[in-house]
Structure formats: structure tokens, C-alpha cells
Amino acid sequence: MNPVDGQLEQRFTETWQSPSGPAGWIAAVNNRPLGVRYMLTALGFFFVGIILALFMRTQLAVPDNTFLGPDAYNQIFTMHGSTMLYLFAVPFIEGVGLYFVPLLIGSQDIGFPRLTSFGYWLYLFGGLTMYASFLFGQVPDAGWTAYTPLSGPKFSGPGLDFWLLGLSMIEIAGIGAALEIVVTILKFRAPGMAIQHIPLFIWSYLVVGIMIIFAFTPLLLASLLLEMDRSLGTRFFDTALGGSSLLWQHLFWFFGHPEVYIIFLPATGIISTIIPVFARRRMVAYELVVAAVVIVGFVSFGLWTHHMFTAGLPDLPMMFFMAASFMIALASGAQIFAWIATLWGSRPRYSVPMLYILGFFFIFVNGGLTGVMVATMPFDWQVHDTNFVVAHFHHVLIGGAVLPFFGGMYHWLPKVSGRMFNKIWGGIGFGAIFIGFNLTFMPMYIIGLLGMRRRVYTFPEDLGVGTLNLISTIGAYVLALGFTIALLSLFWSAWRGRPAGGDPWGGGTLEWSIASPPPTYGYRRPPVVQDRYPVWNPVSQEGRNSELNAVAEILEFRPSGWRATLVTDVTNARPQALQYLPGSTIMPFMVSVVILSAAVSFLAKSFILAGLMAGVAIAMIGRWMCLEPEIPPEEAEELAARLNLPLLSSGTKAAGWWGTIGMIAILFTVLGALIYAYFYLRLYSSEWPQAGLAKPRILESLFPFAILAVGGIVQAANSRFWRRGLRRPLLLGMSGAVLSGIGFAGGELWVLINTPFGPTANAYASIFFTLNGFALLTVLVGTAMLAGTLIRLKRLSEPLETPRLQLWLQNSEMFWFFAVATGMLVFLVTYLMPYIL
């Protein structure tokens, strides 16, 4: 390397490095350190979840045991389920995604680095909030599903508030991480990695990211509605005042069933990565597997009521969900056959990662078959809420996800740490896990069929399940020992293992093309790809690849003065632009601390302080979004000239545009779930508005909503001004749109304040105020975005065509149109519907 390259590399490395010391640790935004932090934190919670499981199994070892009382047992099974599903499984897969997605697609980092940091802190604080309930002796005890009315204010203590607020923070973190993983996959793929060259691991993360956005949002909404019922006195789930317990179940399971596949699909991505490496051949039936992943992604949303077969819903809609449950089994089965076909005729190396995959086959297929059984209504009626179901979902979740996760950890340990694992301890750990799992959960099928309910703290001797329960408890200890050995072996190897070299497996995907562990900056230049296994089939230097290679060559150790990654188009992965990526900052941590303070104030019933804190958090996020890119002009000009690509971009080329689309998708899901809740409450009410409340006054409300509609029309005209470069009319028009937003907010507030009933009167009143409050908030955010753009337009003299102004105009306009549409829909539903239905 010549001295100039050496200097460039040093500068490049420094640009990508996080600051040192504790402050630097807090301010880090790089995907790999944060991905590792996510995984380690999730594994910490996993270990706590195992300890809780051992408490439960010890209690159930013998009949009529008194080791735990019923209250403690309720608390422990609630925290075990919540820990494993909310604090371990999803954060762990997101940690894996944050670390490996950029590596496997040849990107320098993830789409929104500050959001990665914000998500991590929020996840950690959410988990700690849940567990803080132990300090106050108020541990949640309504199960991980928190069914109402058990979780309502009448039957559950303050522990549920810790649970709900902690869960809300974790969900926001989860949705944020999913959004950035999706944007990264769509826009930051290596040049040449067209849609048919995307690794199966990446396909699974793309589908899961989209699923999280649409599945977590209804749960986030449901958690907030339940917390409002508990703390502010709304009545969504209070059946005495027109609320519905089934509404909670619908919103919960609309998240809950896709959640299973959200956990399972990344595991399938890991399996599809490991098998070809150890079978030393390409994955068979790539298209079939991609089709199966996409179909599972869709159809998993069509199964939620199969968790409600015994809830008393009409048979006909239940039958649709039964049919959908059978169809998804076909898609999952297709993947199994593709993996078997890949192994068939090959001579696989049975190293530790492969052992976990073989264990997966045995256990997951077992869980899948019993899944088809419980998807059949008459069978489900017999085993619902018995230990049979506990056995089934542990087969699916441990067999289908945890074993592949462990396989993945062993597979990628050399990549992350640069060191090899100990095969003997790895094998012993796997053996203990496999034997322990089957000892624990196989007997549970029989225990359930013999009639033992789940979530019951003890059982009588004459039920005849004493021996089986004892075997299950012994198995649980063996299983816990296995997990401990496996994890200790991994940590020890990461610290003291022998050096692994860059690619100890001869892997085919991109992460094996660079050193292990990866350098701070990731790729020294964007890799050029023409195959699903780019390491096995490196790119030629001829033809169109010569153009891609030339782009990559220019970007070797460049840009060196600021963080950036190459943007490519969604389908063909052709270079489109460079995307600026922000560097280390303490801002995400500070916002998370303020949100945590808001949650703590809420728990302390200081609602005004909580509101103030929430306002501060929103203002900080607004400031954060307004920060300008810091790009050294000399290098920028030189690079732009050589690359012939924009360094700042707008529209579909900009990550910010995709981020806004994602935010609208999330809010649209909230709106959809709220409207669904409105009609669901209406469906089961004999009169509407309930309990003789007055119908909404259309004429008064018409005023603010008409102003809002005018604001929408004005902005449509602004679009024309903007596209024709007419600055003054645009400034005038945008001022009008901002004024309409302010006018709507004032008018709507006046209408709501003068409504003759309050939000706590009954369920109708609660949903009326919540829907209108949501519209009000959305319009206020839209108005703030328009006002921010307007201020920039006035301050900056640069032409309207410059990318940064374009991006601001596009984003604020998209959001404004969404806000106006939200307002119109809310008007239709809350003001007109009571006169029609």
C-alpha cells in the first residue's frame, strides 16, 4: 500500500470509529457494536428467563407442592413468557439483523444509525422497567398475553403498569429496528446484488422487518389503550361500560400470531445460510424458499383468531382461519423439503452449527405437526389452555428458533470474534440441550392430553401426571445446564479461542470476504456482486461489471471525511447515490432517558410531569431530525465529479424518504387498528352512542375539518408551485397550509372540550376521544413538519431543485397529505357513522 492509501485508510478508519471512553460507548451508533450489545442484552434476559422457568418446573416437580404459592407462580410464569418473547427473542433477532444484514449485503452500516442507538437504549430501559416491578414487590401476574379483564384495573395491581410501559418502550425499539433493517435491505445492497441475488438470510429479514412494522403496531396501540384504561379511566376493555375483552384478544393476537413467524423466519434465514456452507453446495430451490418466506409473511397475518377458537366467536369466520392455518403449514413444509434436498447427496461436515440444525429438524417438525393438530378446531377445543399447547409452542419456539439461533452463534462466532469455538464443549452443550428439551417437553404433550391445565400452580396426585411432571422437571434442569454450557463455551471461545482466520468455513456469502472480526469501517470498498454466493463465484471484471467495479474502485476508503454508504436501486442494485450517515452522538441516549423519565412519572401517577417529559422527548426528536449533514466540501466535490452520482439525494434514492414512508405505514396501522376498535365496540353494543350519550354535533365539527380539507387542497397547489420552481407562491401556499393546520388544531380542541361527555364516560366516549386525539396529534406533527420546511425555505437561498430542499418538501408534503386523510377518515367515522349505523 502506498503512503497516500495508508493515510486515506487511517482517515477512513477514524471516521468510522466510535469515540473512546464511557461517553463514547454511550454515543456509539455503528451497527456492529450495537448489534452485539443487543444480542448480549437479549442473552442476559434469556438467562433470567431460564432461571424463572426452573422456579416453575421445581414447583411442578411433585403434586401439591408448596415451593411457590399461587401468586408467586402467576408472577413467575408471566415474567418468564414476557422475558422470552419480548426481551429475548425479538431483540436477539434484531441484534443479529443489525450486525449481519449490512455485512451480507455489502453495506457500510444500517439505514438510520442514530435510530439503532435510540432503539437499543429504549429496549434496555423497557426491559429494566419491567423488571423494576420486582423491587417494588409489584410483579405483573396476568400472563404474557395479559388478557383483559384479568389485566384490567380491577384485577391486577401496579405490576401491570410496569409491564405495559416497559413493553411499549420495547415495541417502539422493535419497530424502529425493523424499519431501518427494511430500508437498508431495499437501498444499501452492494452494486450488482439484484433481487435474484439476495441471500435467503436477507430475504427472511426483509419479510420479517415488514411484518414487525404491521404486527407490533397494533400491540403497541393495545398496550397504550390498556394503560389508559388502568391509569386514566378510559373504558376500552371494561365490559360493564360498553368495552370488550375480546377487543384486547383481537388486537393482541393480530400481533401474537405473526410474532411466532417473526421469530421463526430469521431462524430459517440462519438455517438457509448454514446448510449450504456445511453441505458445501448451493441451496436447492432458492425460488421455492423465497416464495415460502413471502407467503408465510403474508399468511401469518391471517391466523390470529385461531388462538380464539374457544372465545365464542361465530363458526364461519373461524373456519377461514382454520383453512389459512393449513395453508401456512404447506409453506413452512416447503422450506423443510428444500433444506433436506440441499443435504441430500452431499457430504455435510457435522460441526457444532450443523448439530443444532439437525436438532432443529427433529424438534421443529414435531412442533409443526402438533401445530396442524391445534389448528383444527375440534381438537383445539379439547386441548386449549392445557400443557399440550405449552409443549407445542416450546417445540416451535425453541426447536424452530432457539436452536437455529445457537447454530448461528457458533457459525458466526469466528466472524464476530475472530476466534474458533471449542468443538467438544460445543457438542456437549448441544447434547444436553437436545436431551433436556425432549425430556422437558415431550411428556407435556401427554400431561396436557391427560387434562392438566397450563398456568396452574399445582396439580393433585390423583390426576396421574406426577411421574411425567417429575421427568419434565429433571429435563428442564438438563436443558438449563445445556444452555449454560453452550453460552459459557461461546463466551470463553470468543475470549480465549484459537484464531479463526478470515473464513474458517469456506462460506459463500459476502461476510466471509473480509477479515474476522470485521474492521471498524466494514468494507474498504463496496463489493460487486453477480451471484447469490459471491465468495464462491467472484465477479468478473468485464462487461457491465466493469462499470460497477469502477464505481467500487473510486469508493475505496472513500469518502474518508464523513460516513456514507452507496445507495443502489431496489430491483437491479445499480448505483444511484451516496447516502450520508450520521456519526456518534449522545442525542439518542438522551431522548431515551427522557422517555424513561416520562414512563417513571406516569408510574408515579404524575401525569402532568409525564406529559411534559413526553413533550420534551418530541421536541428533542424534532431537533434531532433537523440536524444537517456535516460533509467536507472539497472531498465532496471531487467525489461527486468522479462518481457522477449525487452525494445528497431525494425521493426514492434517499433513506429519509423511505423512513417517512415507514413512519406513515406505522401510523396508518395505528389508525386502522383504532377504526377497527371503533366498529368492534359498535358491533357488540345495542345502542350507539352507548348509554344514551348525545350524538356528535356535526355542524360544530364541520368547521375545523373543513379548514383541514382546505389545507390539503392548498398543499396540492403547492406541489405544482414547487415542481415549477415558483418560490414565492410556494412560500405563500405553505404558510396557508400551516395556518390551516393550526386552525384545525384550535377548532378541534374547542369541539372536544365542549363535548358534553368526557373520555371516561363509556367505551364509545373513549374511542371517540382517542380517534379524534390521534387525528389532532397527526395534524400537529404534519403542521410542524410543514413549518420546519417553510423556515428552511425562507432561510436558505439555494434553488428548490437542490436535493436537501427537495427531500424536506417531499417528506413534509407526504406526511401532510397523510394527516389530512387521517382527519377526513376520523371525521367520517366519529361524526357521521353514529347517524348511519
Added chain:
Amino acid sequence: MYSEAVHTFRPGTWRRWFAFVGGGIAWTFHLLAIYAIGEFGCVSGFDEKMYSGISGVAWLLILVSGLSIIPAIGATFVGYVDARRDRRQAEHSPNNEGERYLSSFGWPLNALFVLIIFVESLPVFAYLGGC
């Protein structure tokens, strides 16, 4: 730095994406519709209104199933036609292999969604007389 290749047939972006996910979107519409009609129709008593011996709910379900399966079949057809034309012209458009893949992969995917919509619609025929 980067130039567009010369080619003779290039369907628009929307058409390509319709050929890729049209079936999935049709399935989503079908799911939401059959659930809403199923639960809301049955609870509200609309299933007790009979038209030609078939309940109102069943008629609505048959209607939305038909309305959903048509775009799914359409997406399959468009994908199949595009994929065939792409195959014939592959050598003229080496730079848009990703776009071509949307069609060639999309049509079997859509065909599977047609099958799923069909299977999920079958239960209605066991409940023609009500819920």
C-alpha cells in the same frame, strides 16, 4: 459513469411490482374482507337474511372471494406474459435482470396466492344457510 442498456421491451415499474406482489395484496384484501364480513355479518344477524336460499353473509363472502381472486389471477397472468417476453429478449437488457426476476418469480408466487384464496374461500360453501 453508469449507462442504461438498450432494450426493446420494458414494462413499467408498477406493472413489475404488480406481477410480483399483486397476489399477496389481493390475499390481504380477501382476508380483511372475509374476516369483517364473517364476524360482523354473523353477529349483526345479516346471515339470517336469505336471498335465493343463501344467506346474505354467504353472498357477500362469495362476492369478495371472486373480487379478490380476479386480481390475483391477473397478477399471475401479467407475470407469466412478462416473463415469457423477458426470456425472449434477455440478451437485449442485461442491466435489468432484477426487474425481469420480479415477473419470472412473481407469477408462480401469485399462482400460489390464487390457490390460497381459493382454499380459504371454501368454508363458505359449508355455511350457505347462515353462520
